[in-house]
Amino acid sequence: MTSRYQDIHAAWRSDPFGFWLEAAKGLxxxxxxxxxxxxxxxxxxxxxxxxxxxxxxxxVDRHVASGRGEQAAIIHDSPVTGTGRTITYGELLAExxxxxxxxxxFGVGKGDRVIVYMPMIPEAIFAMLACARIGAIHSVVxxxxxxxxxxxxxDDAVPKLILSASxxxxxxxxxxxxxxxxxxxxxxxxxxxxxxxxxxxQLTASLVEGRDxxxxxxxxxxxxxxxxxxxxxxxxxxxxxxxYVLYTSGTxxxxxxxxxxxxxxxxxxxxxxxNIFDTDAGETFFCASDVGWVVGHCYIVYAPLIRGATSxxxxxxxxxxxxxxxxxxxxxxxxxxxxFTAPTAIRGIRKEDPDGEMPKRYDLSKFSALFLAGERAxxxxxxxxxxxxxxxxxxxWWQTESGWPMAANPLGLGLLPIKRGSPTVAMPGFDITIxxxxxxPVAANEMGAIAVKLPLPPGAxxxxxNADDRFRESYLTEFPGYYSTSDAGFLDEDGYLYVxxxxxxxxxxxxxxxxxxxxxxxxxxxxAVAECAVIGMHDDLKGEIPCGFVVLKKGAGLDRRxxxxxxxxxxxxxxxxxxxxxxxxxVDRLPKTRSGKILRxxxxxxxxxxxxxxxxxxxxxxxxxxxxxxxxxx
Ligand code: COA
Ligand code: AMP
Numbered sequence: 355m356t357s358r359y360q361d362i363h364a365a366w367r368s369d370p371f372g373f374w375l376e377a378a379k380g381l382x383x384x385x386x387x388x389x390x391x392x393x394x395x396x397x398x399x400x401x402x403x404x405x406x407x408x409x410x411x412x413x414v415d416r417h418v419a420s421g422r423g424e425q426a427a428i429i430h431d432s433p434v435t436g437t438g439r440t441i442t443y444g445e446l447l448a449e450x451x452x453x454x455x456x457x458x459x460f461g462v463g464k465g466d467r468v469i470v471y472m473p474m475i476p477e478a479i480f481a482m483l484a485c486a487r488i489g490a491i492h493s494v495v496x497x498x499x500x501x502x503x504x505x506x507x508x509d510d511a512v513p514k515l516i517l518s519a520s521x522x523x524x525x526x527x528x529x530x531x532x533x534x535x536x537x538x539x540x541x542x543x544x545x546x547x548x549x550x551x552x553x554x555x556q557l558t559a560s561l562v563e564g565r566d567x568x569x570x571x572x573x574x575x576x577x578x579x580x581x582x583x584x585x586x587x588x589x590x591x592x593x594x595x596x597x598y599v600l601y602t603s604g605t606x607x608x609x610x611x612x613x614x615x616x617x618x619x620x621x622x623x624x625x626x627x628x629n630i631f632d633t634d635a636g637e638t639f640f641c642a643s644d645v646g647w648v649v650g651h652c653y654i655v656y657a658p659l660i661r662g663a664t665s666x667x668x669x670x671x672x673x674x675x676x677x678x679x680x681x682x683x684x685x686x687x688x689x690x691x692x693x694f695t696a697p698t699a700i701r702g703i704r705k706e707d708p709d710g711e712m713p714k715r716y717d718l719s720k721f722s723a724l725f726l727a728g729e730r731a732x733x734x735x736x737x738x739x740x741x742x743x744x745x746x747x748x749x750x751w752w753q754t755e756s757g758w759p760m761a762a763n764p765l766g767l768g769l770l771p772i773k774r775g776s777p778t779v780a781m782p783g784f785d786i787t788i789x790x791x792x793x794x795p796v797a798a799n800e801m802g803a804i805a806v807k808l809p810l811p812p813g814a815x816x817x818x819x820n821a822d823d824r825f826r827e828s829y830l831t832e833f834p835g836y837y838s839t840s841d842a843g844f845l846d847e848d849g850y851l852y853v854x855x856x857x858x859x860x861x862x863x864x865x866x867x868x869x870x871x872x873x874x875x876x877x878x879x880x881x882a883v884a885e886c887a888v889i890g891m892h893d894d895l896k897g898e899i900p901c902g903f904v905v906l907k908k909g910a911g912l913d914r915r916x917x918x919x920x921x922x923x924x925x926x927x928x929x930x931x932x933x934x935x936x937x938x939x940x941v942d943r944l945p946k947t948r949s950g951k952i953l954r955x956x957x958x959x960x961x962x963x964x965x966x967x968x969x970x971x972x973x974x975x976x977x978x979x980x981x982x983x984x985x986x987x988x
Pocket of ligand 2: 602648726728730731750751754777839840841853854856862865866867
């Protein structure tokens with residue numbers, strides 16, 4: 355089959371605004387947009403400025419109204435608890451109405467923020483949709499973050515209410531959410547009015563009198579009220595009103611609150627699920643991420659539901675729950691058409707099942723392709739998966755900020771030839787350009803900064819939460835007229851993109867986006883630490899893992915090993931276990947330039963055993979020898 359990509363891309367190029375107005379017709383609008391884009395609004399313009407809609411209506415109500423009430427909306431598959439549950443669109447509507455009614459009774463309304471700190475259970479999805487239903491703005495916080503991280507998000511988002519659960523289940527332990535939540539509320543300057551907590555059968559958490567409320571008790575009351583005729587309507591909001599704020603790592607300790615609006619978000623996900631992922635109403639999509647990440651927001655929750663598909667909510671790991679065949683079992687059992695995961699998960703599976711025996715045990719007849727994103731998909735992993743699955747393995751590239759793939763091989767439009775190591779080509783809306791440091795586009799095959807010409811398409815961030823200036827400084831100032839992605843790479847002569855790595859302090863640990871700058875702040879908070887550098891070190895499974903180098907204050911007096919153990923504990927306590935910060939080495943000095951800049955890239959090259967040039971501006975070359983020696987001895 356020849357790909358329709360070129361035609362679709364040309365159609366977008368010739369009339370970008372008409373293209374998205376046409377795509378917007380796939381949704382229900384209370385006021386359909388007549389204008390695609392207002393260049394004078396917001397920081398760089400706003401999409402669908404005169405449109406009004408409700409995202410929950412588009413994800414739930416309209417499918418029930420069109421006869422999909424009996425179709426599965428969500429399949430919760432939870433090998434870590436040994437349970438499973440299928441929720442039809444009709445049931446989903448009832449749950450979301452009940453929770454939305456409860457939220458309004460707590461005084462939550464349009465524009466109010468609600469933090470969702472929950473594991474991979476259906477209630478997390480009910481929570482997001484209930485907020486969307488009443489025009490409230492949700493901010494989901496990943497369960498692997500520590501109390502301090504949660505507190506930072508509470509203070510930035512200033513939520514009226516927090517929705518949480520008693521525990522998450524990791525293969526080796528229960529993650530008690532409530533003590534983390536209590537601690538976060540204690541640390542935060544802002545205090546939410548209330549907490550609604552889902553008690554899971556695996557653990558009952560204690561509730562704070564007057565502040566905390568039992569989810570099930572409130573659900574029961576709301577269901578009874580709905581049965582007695584109470585209404586829980588969808589509140590129309592402007593297309594430009596925020597649907598959610600999702601915090602992501604930047605260069606500093608203060609996470610960035612990426613804002614997603616209602617209209618552009620719905621249009622981009624409705625378009626992309628069909629055209630990129632080739633999944634439509636009635637088909638089943640399996641995105642094995644977490645609702646706490648952008649991938650989970652978009653392709654576990656909103657895209658499949660907005661399209662009327664069935665979404666699998668998987669509570670488990672690619673390996674060890676119980677084995678490396680879990681993903682293939684889920685695909686087979688629920689008839690998933692597409693699996694979307696991170697390369698690290700496939701590397702984990704490959705390690706356990708090098709000959710690709712596990713997929714053969716399952717009926718994968720409905721399965722059409724494996725999509726990978728979140729970090730670079732290395733060709734060896736792609737080759738293993740292609741062989742084991744006998745299906746296309748599709749790398750695609752995006753960010754929390756972009757909201758949907760900027761570059762992909764669009765299965766729904768017909769695949770383009772696959773070039774392993776490349777996430778293929780720019781999607782309509784993303785005018786990807788490679789720039790030199792002066793902001794001039796470079797020739798094909800030349801490395802540079804990956805930038806996207808403004809305006810960004812529907813679905814991409816319009817700004818950061820309450821921080822237009824930070825948005826401008828972080829993304830729009832380096833290359834005027836462009837959004838700077840902080841990724842480096844090149845476009846080849848066929849327009850295929852190659853993403854080679856970040857240009858800032860962000861590292862990708864097992865597909866989780868983390869900031870080394872933030873880890874340095876945590877490490878630097880230890881009283882014995884004079885200065886430190888944290889770099890991302892290559893790891894065969896997780897892609898990268900953090901590694902810290904610290905210089906101690908004179909006379910710190912403590913045992914080096916003790917301090918190293920302390921620092922590991924501090925990062926775990928302040929950022930969370932997901933940081934996987936386990937390596938830290940005490941050195942006498944850090945290699946620096948004469949102006950005092952720590953040579954992090956050079957340290958990284960030494961740790962990864964890669965060639966490097968000793969910078970001409972180095973202050974003391976002997977500092978590199980010490981790093982070399984200490985790395986070699988470990
Ligand atoms: N809640 C609480 N803790 C969590 C958590 C969550 N939702 N997710 C991870 N953690 C904890 C883990 O329990 C672990 O803690 P530990 O130090 O006590 O063992 C730590 O964070 C690191 O976890 P993880 O990154 O999952 O690494 P792992 O070594 O346990 O497993 C993989 C390795 C490759 C199997 C795993 O990283 C994985 O499944 N990766 C895929 C990630 C993914 O899909 N990302 C989505 C991006 S698209
Ligand atoms: P996140 O915001 O968590 O989605 O992380 C975004 C970052 O992950 C990007 O800026 C890239 O550095 C990296 N990334 C995501 N997908 C890919 C990919 N397919 N190839 C290379 N890097 C990727």
